[in-house]
Amino acid sequence: MKKNKIAVTFLLVFTLATAVMVPIRHVFAKVGGSTVFEAEERLLDEMTPITVDEDSPFYEVFQSKDRVNFLLMGVSDGMSDTLMLVSYDLVNQYINMISIPRDTFYFRDGYSNYAFHKINSIYHSEGVTAVAEAISETLYGMPIHYYAIVEYEDIRKVMDVIGGVKVNIPFYMKYIDSTKGKELYIDIPAGEQTIDSSNVIEFLRFRKTNPAFARQGYKSYEAGDIQRIQTQQAFVKAVLKECLKMGNLKDIAKVTLQNVESDLTFAMAGKLALKAMSGLSSENVSAYTLPGRDKMMHELSFWVADEEKVGEMLMEIYSLEVETTTEGAIGTPSGEPEEE
Numbered sequence: 001m002k003k004n005k006i007a008v009t010f011l012l013v014f015t016l017a018t019a020v021m022v023p024i025r026h027v028f029a030k031v032g033g034s035t036v037f038e039a040e041e042r043l044l045d046e047m048t049p050i051t052v053d054e055d056s057p058f059y060e061v062f063q064s065k066d067r068v069n070f071l072l073m074g075v076s077d078g079m080s081d082t083l084m085l086v087s088y089d090l091v092n093q094y095i096n097m098i099s100i101p102r103d104t105f106y107f108r109d110g111y112s113n114y115a116f117h118k119i120n121s122i123y124h125s126e127g128v129t130a131v132a133e134a135i136s137e138t139l140y141g142m143p144i145h146y147y148a149i150v151e152y153e154d155i156r157k158v159m160d161v162i163g164g165v166k167v168n169i170p171f172y173m174k175y176i177d178s179t180k181g182k183e184l185y186i187d188i189p190a191g192e193q194t195i196d197s198s199n200v201i202e203f204l205r206f207r208k209t210n211p212a213f214a215r216q217g218y219k220s221y222e223a224g225d226i227q228r229i230q231t232q233q234a235f236v237k238a239v240l241k242e243c244l245k246m247g248n249l250k251d252i253a254k255v256t257l258q259n260v261e262s263d264l265t266f267a268m269a270g271k272l273a274l275k276a277m278s279g280l281s282s283e284n285v286s287a288y289t290l291p292g293r294d295k296m297m298h299e300l301s302f303w304v305a306d307e308e309k310v311g312e313m314l315m316e317i318y319s320l321e322v323e324t325t326t327e328g329a330i331g332t333p334s335g336e337p338e339e340e
Contacts (some may be wrong), residue, residue, distance in 0.1 A: 042263045046129040050141035057311075058140050061318045066091045068272065070264075071132050071147040073123070081120065085135060085144065087317065088272065093279045096317045097236070097287045098139070099229045101303040104290060106134050114298040138290070138305055140314060148262035155204070156197045157255040158239075164196030165238040170231060171219040173206045195235065204232060225303070226289055233287035240285065288313055 052059050061067075067089055074082040083100035102120035111117060119138075122131050132144045168191065175186040186202040195203050207228060208220030221227040291309035295302050315321075 047132050047136075047144065049143070050133065050136045052141040056140070057320055058142070058314060058318065061320070062141060062143055068146070068268070069142065069144050071128070071135060071144050073128065073131060073147060073149050083119065083131070083135065085139070085142070087142075090272070090275045092284075093275075093281070094284045094286070095280075097233065097285065098313075098317075099233060099287070099289045100135055100138070101225045101229065101290060101292075103225060103301055103303045104138070104292070105295070105297075105302040105304050106138065114300050118300075118302065138310070140311060142314065146262060146264045146268070148260055148264070155200050159195070159197040159200045161251045161255060162196075162239065162242050164194045165235070165242050166192055167195045167203070167231075167235050167238060169193050169203075170227070173203070174209050174213045174218040175206060176210060176213075203235070229289050230287075233289075237285055237287065241283075286317075288317070 052062055067087055070086045070088075072084040072086055081102060083102065085098045085100065087096045087098070088094075089096070100119060102118065104119040105117055106119040106122070108117055108122070115121060116125075119131075119134055122134055128147050128149070132147060136142055136144050169188055170190065172190045173186050173188040175184065177184040184202070184205065186206050188199060188203060188206070193199075206221075207225075209218040214220065221231075290303070290305055291313055292303050292305040295304045
């Protein structure tokens with residue numbers, strides 16, 4: 001396989017994961033310097049590293065240069081609607097995706113309104129660097145090296161090139177919003193369906209049905225964003241698999257490059273492309289969701305991370321011994337929220 005095709009393939013693994021997962025309406029594109037895409041800022045220059053204790057089981061692996069971690073983010077109306085951390089293991093040719101529910105609790109000093117303690121509210125007031133720092137803290141100080149944000153309409157354009165993928169729809173998705181300027185009509189039957197440019201945005205935006213439809217027996221995602229994330233992760237895998245086996249990668253790349261904001265440099269892209277030549281496969285992808293539980297606080301619904309299970313997830317991702325405990329690792333800074 002030619003080097004330039006591998007380079008395009010590698011970029012698609014990360015940028016398409018964002019394109020198919022996030023409803024983003026605005027891209028803040030500025031001069032990107034030596035970056036592959038236009039970028040607002042460089043995380044490696046702006047981000048304050050999270051201190052990891054030397055006794056932490058993650059101390060050494062977090063310093064390894066054998067992994068590159070990307071923050072993939074979708075922004076809708078100034079809020080990060082979807083957050084995902086993608087970690088590429090350069091040695092074992094494996095990709096791990098960690099989805100962060102948008103309602104994840106993250107304590108922010110100085111905010112009395114609990115709505116601002118949802119992790120998706122950070123981008124609006126503090127930008128992408130602050131979002132990366134919050135996610136890194138939540139993941140025991142796991143480093144984040146680069147970020148990517150993709151234009152919403154890029155989803156339809158990419159699916160136009162791909163032609164669609166098969167996805168198992170867990171239940172009949174039915175929803176209507178006739179509000180002027182926000183019109184949305186979703187009608188996707190349950191079972192295996194082809195998701196293409198005609199219905200992909202509707203598929204990704206669906207959360208719950210209308211009350212009138214609910215009375216008729218139509219369903220909503222039972223576990224809120226968690227079940228929705230799982231369905232979308234399956235879609236991401238299907239799209240990546242299709243992209244990696246297709247011969248028209250240049251056409252897909254052209255679409256994504258026109259709509260992506262990222263601080264990925266040409267030098268790093270070249271390095272990653274060379275690594276990918278040795279065996280990056282669409283089969284070597286695992287998807288996770290930040291472990292935790294639902295909790296109501298101040299009449300708002302939050303997803304509270306389970307610190308112990310987060311540690312177990314990271315040990316699995318980094319292939320650490322099972323008997324290793326998270327004792328000594330930095331705790332989740334967002335902490336356990338107080339009961340009302």
